[in-house]
Amino acid sequence: MNTSPREWPELVYQDLAPMVAYLNRLVQVGGKYTLDEPFEVGWGNVVLDVTPRGLRTPTLRQQDVSFAVHHRLLDADVVIEADTGSRTLSLSSGSSIAEFYAAFCRAAGELGIRPPGSELLCEIPDAEPSFGDDVQQRDWDEEAAQLMWQALDLAAAGLETWQAPYLGHRPRVGVMWGGFDLSATRYRAQPTLPRPGRPAFMQNAELEAYVSVGFSFGGPQAPAAGMYGYIWPRPNGLDGRSWGVDGAVWDPDAGLMLLPWSVLRELDNPRRAIGSFGDAVYQAAVETADWPSNLIGSRCDGWHMSRTPPAAARSNP
Incomplete structure (x- = not known):
C-alpha cells in the first residue's frame, strides 16, 4: 500500500x-x-x-x-x-x-x-x-480493498472517540452490513412511531429516538464518500446551523448532515474533526428535539482517568 x-x-x-x-x-x-x-x-x-x-x-x-x-x-x-x-x-x-x-x-x-x-x-x-x-x-481488487479498509479504520477511530463519553445506550461502532455504512448511534429511552409502509427491519430501526453519525463510501445517487449525521425523528429547525467543521453542510432533501471525505482529508486533524461534527449533530438534537445535554460525560483518555480517583474516593480519609 x-x-x-x-x-x-x-x-x-x-x-x-x-x-x-x-x-x-x-x-x-x-x-x-x-x-x-x-x-x-x-x-x-x-x-x-x-x-x-x-x-x-x-x-x-x-x-x-x-x-x-x-x-x-x-x-x-x-x-x-x-x-x-x-x-x-x-x-x-x-x-x-x-x-x-x-x-x-x-x-x-x-x-x-x-x-x-x-x-x-x-x-x-x-x-x-x-x-x-x-x-x-x-x-x-486488492488496492480497492486496502483503501476501503484504511478509510473504515480511520473513520472508526474518529467515531469511537466521539461516542466514548455518551452515557446513554450506544451500540458499538461498526458496519451495518445491509446498507454497508459505518455507524455510531446514540439512543435515549423515548419510544417513537415508525413510519408506515416500510419493511419490518426499517420499522424496527425506528422504535426509539436516536442520533446517528457515520461514514459511507457513497452510492450511485450520491457518489461522494464522507461522514453523515441524522436525527430520528427528524426535527424542524436544522436549516442555517453550523455543523462544527467548515465544509460540513445540511442536505434537507436527503435529511442528512454531510461532511465530505474530500474536505475531511485536507484538515490538520481529521479525527478530531469527526468528533466536532458529531458534537454539532448532537447539539442540534439538544436544541431542536429536546435531547438531554447531561448524557455527555467528560472526554479524556483512559490512562488519565485511571490516575484520577473519583471525587467521592478522594474525599474519604
Missing part, C-alpha cells in the same frame, strides 16, 4: 464502486447470522467490527457451536473461526456470490454451523433476490 496508514487517502467512488458492490453482498453472508442473536433496539447487535485486517461479526452462538466470521479485506479471504475448528475461503480468484455462498455453507457445515437463516440480499437496490441468484463473476 503506497500511503501511510496514518494518512487519509483519496476516495473516488467510481474507482471503488465494483468492490463496494462486491463486499456489500459478501458481508451479508456472515452478517445474516447476527439476526439470530437477541434483538437490540435499532439493530445495534448486527454491526461488524472494523478489525486490523477487515470486518468481523461478533461472537455468534448456536446450540452446539460458537463462532465468528472474519471478512479479511487485507488478506483476500473469509475465515470462519469456531470452537470446533476453522476454515478459510479465498477471495483472490474471480467467483460469484452464488459460488461463494455454496462454498461458505459447505465449510460452515464441516464445523457444525448451520447455514444462515436467510439467503435474501437486502438493502441493495440493484441486487439479485438471493445469494444463489447472484451469478455475476466478480474480481478481487
